[in-house]
Amino acid sequence: MRATFEQNAEFIALAAREARDEAQRLLARLEVLIAGLAAKDSAAGLELRRAAVEFLVAAGDQQPALRGEGRLSVVPARPGDRAAERLGELESTILEIVEGEEGGMHVDAVFELLGEMGVEMTKGNLSVKLHRMIKAGRLVSTARGYYGLSSMERARRMAS
Known part of the structure; x- marks a missing residue:
């Protein structure tokens, strides 16, 4: 049986949501690691945070943003935004x-x-x-x- 156009679109949307959710889970883990490192060595924690932000920017269609007290999050880039x-x-x-x-x-x-x-x-x-x-x-x-x-x-x- 062949999938219809609507079924393919739903699958792609579901895959995109799953990818965003997985990225958020990984960022939450990274936040814990950075906090732990920063508690031991603040300079190393700051450097890891900077590296994470640079990586997110280099990822292309994702822009890093900071949530709350310096927490990382992924915000999808919107074409045409400023x-x-x-x-x-x-x-x-x-x-x-x-x-x-x-x-x-x-x-x-x-x-x-x-x-x-x-x-x-x-x-x-x-x-x-x-x-x-x-x-x-x-x-x-x-x-x-x-x-x-x-x-x-x-x-x-x-x-x-």
């Missing part, structure tokens, strides 16, 4: 913040200024964003925890 636009705005804001600081600006200061501007994000997510901006050539790390404009970005801003 995520890319918001990321571009966030990058521009970060670049404007660090532009005037020749020796770079500490991540904590950037985090505080973003908070004052009404941008809601965790320090972990900000660190991930800053590292991605380094990889893209827009920022450089001037010292541990300090970020400044790259020479390429500085030249681009002077030209415009």
Whole structure:
């Protein structure tokens, strides 16, 4: 017997729900592991959390989000949502913040200024964003925890 189009669509929807449920179960386990590691070594716990967020972002159609007190969750990306636009705005804001600081600006200061501007994000997510901006050539790390404009970005801003 051949399945109808509706039966195939129902099966695909069921498989997608099962995949999301399994991802949530795995993230719950990961949250427990991160909490346990953070209790023993907070730096290692933070690093594992950052790695998990980077992995979720790299997964493609999933965006990481933080639930409650720094807990990870998976939020399906919606085509046509403003995520890319918001990321571009966030990058521009970060670049404007660090532009005037020749020796770079500490991540904590950037985090505080973003908070004052009404941008809601965790320090972990900000660190991930800053590292991605380094990889893209827009920022450089001037010292541990300090970020400044790259020479390429500085030249681009002077030209415009």
